[in-house]
Amino acid sequence: MFKLHDELIAELSNLLTAQKYNSVVVANHRLYARAFLDYLAECDMQVETVTPVQVDQYLAYATQDFEAQYGRPPSARWHVLPRTSINKLLRLAQGKWPPATEIIEPETAYRQAICCEYEEWLRDERGLACATIAALMWEARNFLRWQFERGGAASLDKLSIVEIDLYMDLRAPGLRRKSLADVAERLRSVVRHLHRTGRIPTDLTPHIIGPMLYAYEGVPSTLDKSQIAAVLATTKKDGSPRGLRDFAILQLLATYGLRAGEICRLRLEDVNWRRESLRIRHTKNDAYSYMPLLAPVGEALLDYLRQGRPLVESREIFVRSCAPYIAMTNLYGMISGRLAAAGVEPPGKRGPHVFRHARAVEMLRASVPQKIIGDVLGHRSTESTNAYLKLATEDLRAVALDVPALEVLS
Structure with a gap:
């Protein structure tokens, strides 16, 4: 057993080293993994048969041991690193970790079958984008889980607008009107599928009504030229690999007003x-377009590729700045951090879209055709572009007509 444990530790070390983890991080992972394997040996448990419950039991034991050794309980997040090390170790030992949850209850199997069928219909029949399918599937799983917990699988036959209203009331707290309207739209899609497949006898979709939204009622967050210049100048001062990456993204x-996903998928x-x-x-439409590679963008990309990008096999240009070095999937935290560092505080959201909005306003003011x-x-359509017209508020004020004064009759 101990030889096998040594082999696992060596395999874990080689894996982390290949993923460019810092040597100190590798040593910490080895330490926590070894402590877990020693615990298994004392309890006469095989690493190949360890379950999530047994991992939780070990972490509880390790917490008590920490308190006995240091005379105080560990911090609230102390367990994160040991659990991460154990998960990596068990993934090597068992091939898949955490293990798939076994379906025991027939109602759970029925609910998952509905979700699989619904996902297949969204993908193959409607041809929706992956992000749209993910949002619809989250709502479907959440609604079906809630309904089955209340009345079981048989309750679908008796589903009424009363249950729909109860679910909407459950989802409403903390949501804005736009978000609640999105919930209603996704719920209509789920209920429509359930009726189409004969699981709900009555079509309830006309009764699922979200809050009224008005075209262009809200003004998105945006930045002016001075704010963009400040963010770029502040970020350029950071010559670290992360700074070079962030400057190229900014x-x-x-320059182009790209979506976050378009930058993350850039190869x-x-x-x-x-x-x-x-x-x-x-x-959003999986179409390709070609942009001229302007000098500031090209120089920023070259600096990052030459001096900041880790040596990895990934074809995506932008990867995480710490191990594991995988492609970036979200830019919101990075953008909000860089805005804060530059002292820029736009009203509303502070993610990548504020640059997209700013680019749209700049083209509008340059009289670029819609x-x-x-x-x-x-x-895809001009309707999508119309939402940006309301951003040029100062331009609209310049052409506004004076309100005629009322004449007072003597």
Whole structure:
């Protein structure tokens, strides 16, 4: 057993080293993994048969041991690193970790079958984007779980608008009107599928009504030129690998107004250095467009690729700045952090879209035709571009007419 444990520790160390983890982090993972294996040996348990319950039992034991050794309880997040080390170790030992939950109750199996069928219909029949399917599936799972817990699988036959209202009341707290309208739209899709497949006898979709929304009622957050310049200047001062990466991302956002997903999916082969062009895959319609590779963007990309990007096999340009070095999937935290560092506080949201909005306003003020603005932003229709017209509020004020004064009759 001890030889097998030594082999697992060596395999874990090699894996973390190959993933470019810092040597100190590798040593910590080895330490926590070894302590867990020693515990298994004392309890005469095989690592190949360990269950999540037994891992929880070990962490409780380790917490008590920590308190006995140091005379105080560990911090609330102390267990994160040991659990991470154990998860990596068990993934090597068992092949898959955590193990798949066994379906015991027939109602659970029935609910999962409905979800699988619904997901297949959204993907194959409706051809929706992955992000849209993920949002619809989350609502479907949540609603079906809630309904089954209340009345079981048989309750679908008796589903009424009363249950729909109760579910909407459950989802409403803390949501804005737009978010609640999205919940109603997703719920209509789920209920429509249940009725279409004969699981609900009555079509309840006309009765699922969200809050009334008015076209262009809200003004999105945006940045002016001075704020964008401040963010770029502050970020450029950070010469670390993370700073080089973030500066290149901010240049792409400010120059082209790309979506976060389009930047995360940008690959090495999408940059044509000879022709000085950039290929963009739009996340919402999977179409491609080509942009000129402007000098500031090209220089920022080169600096990051040469001095900041880790040596990894991933083809995505932008990867995490710490191990494991995998492609980035979210930019919101990075953008909000860079805005705060530059002292820029836009009203409302502070994610990547504020740069997209700013780019749209800049083109509007330059009298760029609406169709071209939509093409640059990757919109399918002009209706999507219309939402940006309300951002040019100062321009609208310049052409506003004075309200005529009322004449007072003597």
